[in-house]
Amino acid sequence: MNTTALKDLLYRLADDQLILGHRNSEWNGLGPILEEDIAFSSMAQDKLGHSLQLYTLLHNLGEAEPDTVAFTRNAPQFHCTQLVELPIGDYAFSLIRHFLYDHAELLRFQLLATSSYEPLAQVARKLKGELKYHVLHANTWVKQLGTSTEEAIEMLQTALNETLPYALGLFEKTEHEEAIIADGIFPGEDELKAQWLESISKVLAQTNLELPDLSTVAPVYGGRHGEHTEHLQPLLDEMAEVFRLDPTADW
Amino acid sequence: MYGSVSTHDIPAQAPTGLENEDPQLLAEFEARIARGEKIEPDDYMPALYRKQLIRMIEQHAHSEIIGSLPEGTWITRAPGFRRKMAQMAKVQDEVGHAQLLYSAAETLGKTREEMITDLINGKSKYSNVFNYPTPTWADSNVISWLIDAGAIVNQMANAKGSYGPYCRALERICAEESFHLKYGHDAVVHMATGTPTQRRMMQEALNRWWPPIMTFFGPADKMSQHTEILMRWKVKMASNDDCRQQFLDMYVPKILEIGLTIPDPKLRKNEETGKWEYTEPDWDELRRVINGDGPCNKERLAVRRAAEENGAWVRRALQAKQQAAKHVRPLA
Numbered sequence: 001m002n003t004t005a006l007k008d009l010l011y012r013l014a015d016d017q018l019i020l021g022h023r024n025s026e027w028n029g030l031g032p033i034l035e036e037d038i039a040f041s042s043m044a045q046d047k048l049g050h051s052l053q054l055y056t057l058l059h060n061l062g063e064a065e066p067d068t069v070a071f072t073r074n075a076p077q078f079h080c081t082q083l084v085e086l087p088i089g090d091y092a093f094s095l096i097r098h099f100l101y102d103h104a105e106l107l108r109f110q111l112l113a114t115s116s117y118e119p120l121a122q123v124a125r126k127l128k129g130e131l132k133y134h135v136l137h138a139n140t141w142v143k144q145l146g147t148s149t150e151e152a153i154e155m156l157q158t159a160l161n162e163t164l165p166y167a168l169g170l171f172e173k174t175e176h177e178e179a180i181i182a183d184g185i186f187p188g189e190d191e192l193k194a195q196w197l198e199s200i201s202k203v204l205a206q207t208n209l210e211l212p213d214l215s216t217v218a219p220v221y222g223g224r225h226g227e228h229t230e231h232l233q234p235l236l237d238e239m240a241e242v243f244r245l246d247p248t249a250d251w
Numbered sequence: 252m253y254g255s256v257s258t259h260d261i262p263a264q265a266p267t268g269l270e271n272e273d274p275q276l277l278a279e280f281e282a283r284i285a286r287g288e289k290i291e292p293d294d295y296m297p298a299l300y301r302k303q304l305i306r307m308i309e310q311h312a313h314s315e316i317i318g319s320l321p322e323g324t325w326i327t328r329a330p331g332f333r334r335k336m337a338q339m340a341k342v343q344d345e346v347g348h349a350q351l352l353y354s355a356a357e358t359l360g361k362t363r364e365e366m367i368t369d370l371i372n373g374k375s376k377y378s379n380v381f382n383y384p385t386p387t388w389a390d391s392n393v394i395s396w397l398i399d400a401g402a403i404v405n406q407m408a409n410a411k412g413s414y415g416p417y418c419r420a421l422e423r424i425c426a427e428e429s430f431h432l433k434y435g436h437d438a439v440v441h442m443a444t445g446t447p448t449q450r451r452m453m454q455e456a457l458n459r460w461w462p463p464i465m466t467f468f469g470p471a472d473k474m475s476q477h478t479e480i481l482m483r484w485k486v487k488m489a490s491n492d493d494c495r496q497q498f499l500d501m502y503v504p505k506i507l508e509i510g511l512t513i514p515d516p517k518l519r520k521n522e523e524t525g526k527w528e529y530t531e532p533d534w535d536e537l538r539r540v541i542n543g544d545g546p547c548n549k550e551r552l553a554v555r556r557a558a559e560e561n562g563a564w565v566r567r568a569l570q571a572k573q574q575a576a577k578h579v580r581p582l583a
């Protein structure tokens with residue numbers, strides 16, 4: 001098995017979950033209703049937990065401790081897509097990001113449940129159960145708001161149009177794509193993207209929202225190769241602020 | 252967290268309005284309470300009882316939601332996976348407590364929307380301690396441990412009160428608070444027994460927080476008036492001074508045990524009276540802070556107000572959906 005390719009995949013998955021979990025946690029105290037503060041916090045905790053499990057797999061493959069990996073790298077060393085690092089913005093953006101991301105993530109882990117790398121397959125089988133609830137949550141809100149007032153529909157449509165290029169960045173391939181597929185670790189980004197498109201289209205069809213024609217949307221790539229927006233490094237600095245005060249300390 | 256406040260749970264003048272109550276119903280009501288029965292939403296209750304309870308539960312709910320802010324700002328900075336996830340879960344619990352308490356208060360006839368509006372307008376209060384800043388991670392840990400500890404003292408007492416929905420909410424809340432206490436204690440111990448930097452951070456945080464902690468239970472009993480009827484109705488279950496004494500009994504030894512010092516040279520237990528003696532807290536400051544002039548009042552309310560304004564379109568959308576589905580009750 002190509003370990004470099006495997007690690008590259010694991011970093012992509014783990015970094016996405018860590019950074020989005022961090023972003024979702026910023027909704028504490030700011031949600032449109034208390035129930036949404038709580039929901040975003042639950043999902044943030046799950047995502048943090050997922051990233052920890054994936055960093056643990058990496059640790060078992062010889063990488064540093066999860067805390068070190070998460071709290072001491074700088075932006076160019078991160079493999080997350082730019083989608084997850086964008087600030088939380090308004091609730092419409094955060095909801096649409098959550099919708100687009102979690103549909104992809106659930107499908108990704110469903111595909112990984114039969115990965116040839118058994119430790120990852122095991123984690124995937126566990127995580128996909130939790131991710132189902134995240135998708136259910138996103139669908140409920142997108143359907144609810146996407147069929148309500150003109151104002152809400154417009155907010156969501158704007159968010160969808162603006163977020164889509166970044167969401168397509170989820171399927172950015174790296175130089176290890178062929179090896180990952182050949183080794184049976186993961187069936188590949190094209191396969192995932194096709195399933196994702198079908199999955200989000202089904203939900204959007206039940207709303208007044210329109211999915212832009214994807215052939216007209218230029219994906220935002222770069223995240224998988226360490227190219228990030230100006231928002232990632234400040235996020236990482238904030239995340240590590242206390243951790244770095246005394247690197248010898250046990251917190 | 253967080254116990255019901257303090258100066259404001261006590262009516263400014265002698266209770267009035269009882270003259271409008273049916274004497275027989277009132278007598279039965281008092282007899283039920285004396286027998287230890289719980290009052291339920293549809294039962295008869297004097298208007299004054301309803302008013303005091305709404306005020307108290309509402310303040311408690313606001314304290315949970317505003318109280319989630321100072322620790323909430325440390326979620327994104329919590330050091331390491333373990334702390335980050337625990338801090339998130341802890342703060343989330345506090346928001347959940349607010350939700351439970353708003354529901355309990357709603358059974359008395361005031362909607363969540365109305366309560367939050369009164370919070371934002373400064374008409375109703377919340378625990379004064381959340382108007383103090385949390386400049387370091389250690390401050391957040393001190394809150395998790397000692398403010399939650401204070402809240403438990405308060406809430407365990409109030410859980411034995413007379414209003415059923417509030418007592419039931421408090422029982423659930425206390426169960427979660429005991430986890431917070433463990434979490435806070437563990438985080439404080441780690442720092443207080445850690446590297447020199449950590450120990451210094453923790454001592455400084457405790458020094459900052461000690462005065463607000465001492466006012467957490469409200470003004471001295473000698474300054475509070477007319478609590479007698481609230482005690483008889485089991486709205487208020489323990490006096491401010493009793494709660495403060497109980498807290499000191501339980502936590503001073505634990506604080507000293509981990510090598511921290513308490514910044515009050517007068518603090519000592521009088522072996523004859525069995526009571527703690529301490530420097531008289533600055534009650535004028537407490538009054539000023541509760542009434543809006545603390546270091547963080549404006550900031551805290553501004554955050555809450557912005558959240559309400561930014562989320563208004565979502566609530567409008569939900570309301571439209573609900574009306575379409577012929578539900579009457581507005582979602583706040």
Ligand SMILES: [Fe+2]
Nearest residue numbers: 252253345348
């Ligand atoms: Fe609480």
Ligand SMILES: [Fe+2]
Nearest residue numbers: 252399428431
């Ligand atoms: Fe708490």
Ligand SMILES: [Fe+2]
Nearest residue numbers: 340341343344
């Ligand atoms: Fe929780």
